Amino acid sequence: MSAAEPKQNPTPYELLGGQRALFCLVERFYALMDSEPEYFAVRKLHPDDLTNSRDKLFMFLSGYLGGPPLYHEKIGNPMLRARHLPFPIGKAERDAWLACMRRALEDTAIEPPELRDWLMQQFFGTADWMRNKQGDMPGQA
Numbered sequence: 424m425s426a427a428e429p430k431q432n433p434t435p436y437e438l439l440g441g442q443r444a445l446f447c448l449v450e451r452f453y454a455l456m457d458s459e460p461e462y463f464a465v466r467k468l469h470p471d472d473l474t475n476s477r478d479k480l481f482m483f484l485s486g487y488l489g490g491p492p493l494y495h496e497k498i499g500n501p502m503l504r505a506r507h508l509p510f511p512i513g514k515a516e517r518d519a520w521l522a523c524m525r526r527a528l529e530d531t532a533i534e535p536p537e538l539r540d541w542l543m544q545q546f547f548g549t550a551d552w553m554r555n556k557q558g559d560m561p562g563q564a
């Protein structure tokens with residue numbers, strides 16, 4: 424960037440600490456999911472080995488938060504709702520996913536709290552839109 428160019432606002436990816444911080448967050452998210460019984464509603468939908476799930480979430484969030492679009496480059500269009508259709512997702516699964524992510528944000532000391540709250544709002548929108556159980560779809564209370 425030349426000195427004459429205005430400085431861009433930092434992306435959420437930069438604010439949370441870039442690649443290393445994002446990887447720690449995703450690693451913690453799946454470690455919690457794998458060990459804490461309160462997240463079993465989502466754990467049970469995943470394969471035994473979470474390595475692939477972790478890598479895909481890391482690649483997806485990289486682009487979603489304004490960093491390198493790794494998922495697009497390596498896999499393609501995320502089509503997240505379609506990719507989640509094989510898994511029954513209702514409010515219980517949504518809320519377990521979100522609770523696990525909130526705890527991972529706290530454990531990895533993503534600061535300030537306003538950034539964590541903003542991230543949780545974004546994740547809520549995406550997780551809620553993933554609901555696909557009969558009678559428990561997005562837009563249904």
Ligand code: HEM
Nearest residue numbers: 465468469475476479480483506510516517520549550553
């Ligand atoms: C709402 C509750 C959610 C549940 C129960 C859920 C569950 C799952 C499961 C079971 C998989 C398959 C894992 C695998 O094949 O290894 C998966 C994949 C994935 N999930 Fe979720 N998920 C949820 C929400 C989210 C949210 C909110 C995001 C993003 C912010 C997300 C991003 C992804 C990505 C990127 C993949 C990999 C897709 C692929 O390439 O196959 N998920 N999820």
